[in-house]
Amino acid sequence: RLSKFMLDNNFVRGKVDNTLFVKIFGNHLMLVQVYVDDIVFCAINPSLCQEFAETMQNEFEMSMMEELTFLLGLQIKQLKNGFFISQSKYCNELLKKFGIESFKEVVTSILTSCSLNLDEKGTIIDASKYRGIIVMESLPPWLMMV
Numbered sequence: 001r002l003s004k005f006m007l008d009n010n011f012v013r014g015k016v017d018n019t020l021f022v023k024i025f026g027n028h029l030m031l032v033q034v035y036v037d038d039i040v041f042c043a044i045n046p047s048l049c050q051e052f053a054e055t056m057q058n059e060f061e062m063s064m065m066e067e068l069t070f071l072l073g074l075q076i077k078q079l080k081n082g083f084f085i086s087q088s089k090y091c092n093e094l095l096k097k098f099g100i101e102s103f104k105e106v107v108t109s110i111l112t113s114c115s116l117n118l119d120e121k122g123t124i125i126d127a128s129k130y131r132g133i134i135v136m137e138s139l140p141p142w143l144m145m146v
Helices: 002-008 046-059 088-097 127-138
Strands: 020-025 028-035 038-043 074-079 082-086
Touching: 028 046, 038 046, 074 088
Parallel strands: none
Antiparallel strands: 020 028, 028 038, 074 082
């Protein structure tokens, strides 16, 4: 019923994600994402959001939650110039679940300043060498000194 309603109101269903609906209002874009019984919608123009909320409430029994702060394990912080999305709550729950929340942080061995280049020739890599490097990086430092 919801999909039919959205399509009847000139929304276009996403081709990759059929739970995403898109509508263009002149120079403005509205996105509506449906997940089970949650609907998340956004537009640059706040009046489009208000109009959409009123239309939905007239058609369906629903409640409005205001600013989105949490969805599908993601913490969402709305800022003036965009969004900050994190999974710190989820990560902390995982650490607690496996009893490692008190472990100390360590610096990873991955370079943060390197850039990746597209390998247009499709150079074949040595998978066993790659796996060996990963294993070596995961060994404790005291073992590598032996």
